[in-house]
Amino acid sequence: MKSEDFDLLSRLVRDRSGLVLTPDKSYLLESRLMPVARKIGVKGLDELVVKLRQRSDASLERLVVEAMTTNETLFFRDTKPFEQLTRLVLPNLLEKRAAKRQIRVWCAAASTGQEPYSIAIALKEEGAKVAGWKIELLGTDINLEVIERARAAVYSQFEVQRGLPIKLLVKYFKQMDGDKWQLNQEIRDMVQYREFNLLHDMKSLGQFDVVFCRNVLIYFDQPTKAQVLERIAELLPDDGVLYLGGAETVLGVTDRFEPIPNERGLYRPVRKK
């Protein structure tokens, strides 16, 4: 790929989504954008870039950005976060929000829905404890295609075997034709999905008690990570919590969050003095 083409594409992707593509990732650009080129009926990346240069075309730009997102996810990813949710986070909120009986949870990079649905199932499994509570679960992603998949909640045999215990599969899914499984309506109804770009202003989303922002900031540069985390801090009350992915940390990125001792992956906001 010509280096000016790489520059144009990587700048576009970075400006729109925060995803950083270093020159050693040009193979990734090529392999992921070829299908986009085919979809819009041009021969190769050269022609795709020509189109992008010709005039601003929001829908083509969106296709390019979406193609560059990594949507890898699984049910109950890393297990521990969901154990922490029912052991620590939920009991704490049930106590602190007893007057309002309302909890809001945001999955900020929901991908195809496995993470928000794992939360929904974990909460459902708590049964009587949350009965009568209004629990709002919001799943957002920049990629419209994965949001559609999340809404449909239809998963392949392979997907339902990654991380999901068989008892929960039997309990909450129904088998469809072929080797597809669909999550029950009851659990699906617990999660609202909408498109949302983490680079945008978040205030319109309202306040949350718990934010899952796992395995997305890893693709951003430091200043972008810091900016996103600082905005998330604004949406959390003092006793709110943030979940990051297993390989992520706030240390050296922002001082608006601090790790919760002995609870890997869990952070709480720090108020500025």
Place this chain on the structure above:
Amino acid sequence: MKSCLIVDDSRVVRMVARKILQDLSFHTIEAEDGLKALDICKRELPDAVLLDWNMPVMNGLEFLIALRQLEGGSEPKVVFCTTENDLEHIQKAMAAGADEYIMKPFDAEIIQSKFAQVGLI
């Protein structure tokens, strides 16, 4: 080192499973049908059983029911691994005392994920 008994009438499947389980640090034993597997279990119970359903002589479900009746037979974690991938079979297996259920085709990741779920890893 934990032990896993691999029960499958296909030599190829046993070989693939053996490789995956050895990579997960299991000591593996193999049997090609339920009856042979049961004999092994009568001598010494493994920590885990990876169990096919359709096999000659004694199928996986019959083996599981017999295993659970042995002294100490409730101990081994039994993970079905079969092409029977419908809800009815899964429910039957769970009712008979299976701990987990893998629908073939499987790979290392699925085995690892399922074995972790039942506390073997």
